[in-house]
Amino acid sequence: MPPGAFVRVLFPTHEKPRRPGLLHIGYVLGSTTKDALLAYTTSQPWASGVPLPAGARLFDFDEAAALNQSRPFILRLDILAKLPLNADWFPHIHTPDQGVIAVAPARLRDEISDLAMHLVRRHRALIQMRGA
Amino acid sequence: MRLDPARVQQLQAAAEAENRTLTNYVETALLRDLANREETSRVITMRAAPGAAATIDPRDVTRGSDESDTAYARRQAVLTELWSIPDSD
Numbered sequence: 349m350p351p352g353a354f355v356r357v358l359f360p361t362h363e364k365p366r367r368p369g370l371l372h373i374g375y376v377l378g379s380t381t382k383d384a385l386l387a388y389t390t391s392q393p394w395a396s397g398v399p400l401p402a403g404a405r406l407f408d409f410d411e412a413a414a415l416n417q418s419r420p421f422i423l424r425l426d427i428l429a430k431l432p433l434n435a436d437w438f439p440h441i442h443t444p445d446q447g448v449i450a451v452a453p454a455r456l457r458d459e460i461s462d463l464a465m466h467l468v469r470r471h472r473a474l475i476q477m478r479g480a
Numbered sequence: 481m482r483l484d485p486a487r488v489q490q491l492q493a494a495a496e497a498e499n500r501t502l503t504n505y506v507e508t509a510l511l512r513d514l515a516n517r518e519e520t521s522r523v524i525t526m527r528a529a530p531g532a533a534a535t536i537d538p539r540d541v542t543r544g545s546d547e548s549d550t551a552y553a554r555r556q557a558v559l560t561e562l563w564s565i566p567d568s569d
Contacts, residue, residue, distance in 0.1 A: 351544045351555060362515060365527040365569040378559040380540040383532045385563055402523065427525050428562060430532040437529060457544070458551055465558045471523040471565065 349379045349433060349446065352457040354415055356440050356447035359388055360429055368437055373449060375423055377464060379433065388427040391419040401426050403467045405460065415450040425464050481506075528567040536563045 349355065353376040358368035374386035387403075394400065403426030412420050431437040440447030452460065483491070488502075495505035528534070538556040547555070 349542070351542065351547065360527040360529065362569075365567070366530055377562065378555060379542050380533070380536055381542070383536075385559060426523060427527075428565070429527040429529065430534075430563065431529045432531050454544075454546060454548075454551065457547075457555075461551070461555050461558055464562060465554070467524055468558060468561050474523050 349376050349384050349438075350448070350451050351376055351378050352452035352460075353448045354389070354417070354450045354452070355386075355438065356449065357386060357429075357431065358437050358439065359386065360431075371439070373417070373421075374429070375452075375460070377425075377428070377460070381433075383430060383432050386429050386431060388424040388429070389421050390424065391417075391421040394422060402470060403427075403463065405463060415452065417449065423460070425460070425467055522568055524562070524565055525568045526565045527569065533563070534566070536560060 354373050355376055356371060357374040358370065359372040359374050360367060361369040373389050375389060377385045377387055379385070394406075400406065400422070401424070403424055405423040405425065407415070407417075407421050407423065409420050412418070433441065435441050438447055491505060492502050495502045498505065500508075536559070538560045541552075541556045541559050543552050
């Protein structure tokens with residue numbers, strides 16, 4: 349699974365975090381030969397007046413269209429999943445395109461990596477503050 | 481719990497629209513609020529599927545076909561750290 353791919357995935361839900369969930373488009377932060385780490389995306393409109401979480405990156409209509417998506421969407425780097433690369437989680441993995449809708453260009457991948465690194469630092473700081 | 485009667489009527493109507501009791505509606509709303517707060521306070525929520533590796537070796541990270549050495553090294557670092565975050569649930 350190429351890094352930076354937007355791929356069809358049964359992203360696990362909050363209610364059933366360890367089972368395949370509804371079909372979504374996930375962003376592949378990276379993978380090994382066996383597993384992948386994905387970030388959640390949603391095209392549900394964000395409630396007005398509610399600030400976006402630190403790990404959210406909004407894609408407007410034009411950016412979404414460039415990634416073969418018909419609606420604006422939000423990439424949530426604060427909601428991640430570690431998933432085995434198999435058909436239980438990636439229902440189109442055995443098709444020629446593996447369910448990949450688009451692959452982010454290098455500049456966008458770098459921007460997302462930087463945002464993820466920023467989140468990692470915040471996460472680390474929070475853990476230290478809690479003394480965990 | 482004491483609520484303004486007008487507010488109770490609103491809540492009752494919302495509950496009926498979803499074929500639920502007022503108690504169940506309020507309980508669900510409170511649980512959803514708690515879950516949202518918990519998720520926000522975590523910074524990162526990780527969901528780990530059964531069978532997925534808990535951690536990875538940076539050398540095992542698949543490299544993109546057009547990825548520069550610098551970009552790959554940066555992604556290896558961030559990915560290894562993200563991957564080590566345990567399941568949140």
